Amino acid sequence: MTDLTRLTLAQVHALAWQVLRAHGVSDPQARAIADTVTAAERDDCKSHGLFRLPGYVSSVRSGKVTPDAVPHLHELAPAIVQVDGQNGFAPLALQIGCGPLAEKARRHGIAALAVTRIYHFAALWPEVEALAAHDLVALAFTAAMSYVAPAGGSKPLYGTNPMAFAWPRAGHPPLVFDQASSASARGEIQLHLRDGTPIPAGWAIDAEGHPTTDPAAALAGAQLPFGGYKGAAIALMIELLAGALIGEVFSFEASALDNHDGGPPVGGELIIALDPARCVGHGDRRRQLAHAEQLFANILAQEGTRLPSDRRYAARQRTPREGITIPRALYEELQRLAGRETT
Amino acid sequence: MTDLTRLTLAQVHALAWQVLRAHGVSDPQARAIADTVTAAERDDCKSHGLFRLPGYVSSVRSGKVTPDAVPHLHELAPAIVQVDGQNGFAPLALQIGCGPLAEKARRHGIAALAVTRIYHFAALWPEVEALAAHDLVALAFTAAMSYVAPAGGSKPLYGTNPMAFAWPRAGHPPLVFDQASSASARGEIQLHLRDGTPIPAGWAIDAEGHPTTDPAAALAGAQLPFGGYKGAAIALMIELLAGALIGEVFSFEASALDNHDGGPPVGGELIIALDPARCVGHGDRRRQLAHAEQLFANILAQEGTRLPSDRRYAARQRTPREGITIPRALYEELQRLAGRETT
Numbered sequence: 080m081t082d083l084t085r086l087t088l089a090q091v092h093a094l095a096w097q098v099l100r101a102h103g104v105s106d107p108q109a110r111a112i113a114d115t116v117t118a119a120e121r122d123d124c125k126s127h128g129l130f131r132l133p134g135y136v137s138s139v140r141s142g143k144v145t146p147d148a149v150p151h152l153h154e155l156a157p158a159i160v161q162v163d164g165q166n167g168f169a170p171l172a173l174q175i176g177c178g179p180l181a182e183k184a185r186r187h188g189i190a191a192l193a194v195t196r197i198y199h200f201a202a203l204w205p206e207v208e209a210l211a212a213h214d215l216v217a218l219a220f221t222a223a224m225s226y227v228a229p230a231g232g233s234k235p236l237y238g239t240n241p242m243a244f245a246w247p248r249a250g251h252p253p254l255v256f257d258q259a260s261s262a263s264a265r266g267e268i269q270l271h272l273r274d275g276t277p278i279p280a281g282w283a284i285d286a287e288g289h290p291t292t293d294p295a296a297a298l299a300g301a302q303l304p305f306g307g308y309k310g311a312a313i314a315l316m317i318e319l320l321a322g323a324l325i326g327e328v329f330s331f332e333a334s335a336l337d338n339h340d341g342g343p344p345v346g347g348e349l350i351i352a353l354d355p356a357r358c359v360g361h362g363d364r365r366r367q368l369a370h371a372e373q374l375f376a377n378i379l380a381q382e383g384t385r386l387p388s389d390r391r392y393a394a395r396q397r398t399p400r401e402g403i404t405i406p407r408a409l410y411e412e413l414q415r416l417a418g419r420e421t422t
Numbered sequence: 423m424t425d426l427t428r429l430t431l432a433q434v435h436a437l438a439w440q441v442l443r444a445h446g447v448s449d450p451q452a453r454a455i456a457d458t459v460t461a462a463e464r465d466d467c468k469s470h471g472l473f474r475l476p477g478y479v480s481s482v483r484s485g486k487v488t489p490d491a492v493p494h495l496h497e498l499a500p501a502i503v504q505v506d507g508q509n510g511f512a513p514l515a516l517q518i519g520c521g522p523l524a525e526k527a528r529r530h531g532i533a534a535l536a537v538t539r540i541y542h543f544a545a546l547w548p549e550v551e552a553l554a555a556h557d558l559v560a561l562a563f564t565a566a567m568s569y570v571a572p573a574g575g576s577k578p579l580y581g582t583n584p585m586a587f588a589w590p591r592a593g594h595p596p597l598v599f600d601q602a603s604s605a606s607a608r609g610e611i612q613l614h615l616r617d618g619t620p621i622p623a624g625w626a627i628d629a630e631g632h633p634t635t636d637p638a639a640a641l642a643g644a645q646l647p648f649g650g651y652k653g654a655a656i657a658l659m660i661e662l663l664a665g666a667l668i669g670e671v672f673s674f675e676a677s678a679l680d681n682h683d684g685g686p687p688v689g690g691e692l693i694i695a696l697d698p699a700r701c702v703g704h705g706d707r708r709r710q711l712a713h714a715e716q717l718f719a720n721i722l723a724q725e726g727t728r729l730p731s732d733r734r735y736a737a738r739q740r741t742p743r744e745g746i747t748i749p750r751a752l753y754e755e756l757q758r759l760a761g762r763e764t765t
Contacts (some may be wrong), residue, residue, distance in 0.1 A: 155702070156531025156700035157530045158500075158501075159532060171755060186500070188498060188533075190501070192697065215631030216667060229724060230724070230728075231727040231729050232727045236720055236721065246659075256658075260652075305652070305653075306605075307648070307649070310653075313656075315597075315599075315717075316587045316599070319597075320559075321712040323698075325701050326703060326704060331717075331720060347647040353667065355666075355667055358499075358536055358669070360504060367667075367669065374658075374665070378572045378575065383532040385573075385574065
């Protein structure tokens, strides 16, 4: 059994911040990343929590990412705002863009945020959830490294290209989903490789384009989109929305540019926010909120269902009291990276 | 072999218009529907072509749809326009909304169109393609009758909920996809029932919630979303965007309201349009268009791939010269419905 270390959420934040600061990441950048890492640990999303910090650090050490980047805000159109991340990590750029996007969405009814020149190494739910906290409906799209074959093809081209969606609720945290357009996360295949277990059919093809359940062959071949050609169409749409539409790279270009230091590739993100109160003629926001609750109640009335994010929200109830755990080896690595004494 | 009748596209349009006019559909409504039906026949999308006309007619005969509805345009916010379809069919409401939506998208960079109180009995690609003709990127979402089980559930709740996307191209018709969030169209299951063949695994569950390949059991049970819980999340998002967000019904409400006359249920549609020239700091539209072409070239460089809509566009090259064919029995039915002499 893995030896675990228990931390409070405040300790998670402090540790993340200290690791980043020890490597020259500016205070605003480090705080924004620590916020994202802490939110992931709070919600028991381990793959985007403290586990990510060595990757952030190596992207600074390799010189790929600018650790003290100051994102620049530009208005491209009355309802379009751009944050140029200036080659820094994504969280600060996203935090800077959220308020202006929310303001534009409230003023115009709908608005978009184009985030460019960022290194995104986290989930998308934090940014759509932040917009839902402004009582906005939000969609987010980002591309990534080239790992997924197009429909009918056999070679990697698309990223695992997640999209996220948030719907604000009254008296509940928002309904949120955040899902890759690949059948599986790349990390899941890597876990099967580590554990010597086959991957499920439908996740990947080998380098010759044949279906495979061998994780090594899958990593050397291509991942498959979820749901066949329909998932591939969504991956293609995300390439366009987070790439050419906002003047950013496609996944295959991000892969070609990357130095493979273990951190994220450069890229962009598109976020669309709608003010629901401005989308109905009657303008009655309470009625609109109550209407959506009827749908959620009808979903939950069926045995075996749950709403997306319910597992995250259950963890969120628990972790402020109980704290979180990480493998002791990771804790010790982070202590070293923070320049702290290790036990 | 089915006995076929060949028609020119002009004859398709005239026949559709005459059938509708003979049943009291107003000239503007009939023209808009005939445009949509003709576009479907032109692109060899038979399931949305002349085959649909008896359903349009029965929805008028049953008193469900207002055949001479005059859609009303409202500005809900600087970047949100609503078309209240006034209980009429969708095509005219969509045609009326397209220009104002395009104008708002160009002015603000992004805009949305909420179409309400419509009866939608066609594909979504005509509306996103119309926006691409204005050099806009477009997304469209609509819900429908309650046929699809939520993730983990076993009873119908969501509609087959299509979404469509269009990306304008230089020198080519736009890249467009238009796909249901169900694993299959309902009509495909009905064809298997008619032909006495099993449906593929993964399309549906029976009334007890067990996977089935029996088309009759599938129609009595529930369809499944494409790609498991990820497709279900997209279906859920579409319920919210085309339902509560714009003050319209969910699929389960549309089903409850419907009189099952063989025509479409009442509902809404959300369309989002972005002006790509306003989404990039450099504002260089030609560079942006050329960039996207690199992605398309990389897709097509892989053996076995094609771009979404390529089959439709191939038909579009062919049908203006060669015309289209429909079963003679359908042709004769339409002649009767048009009040023409039958041969």
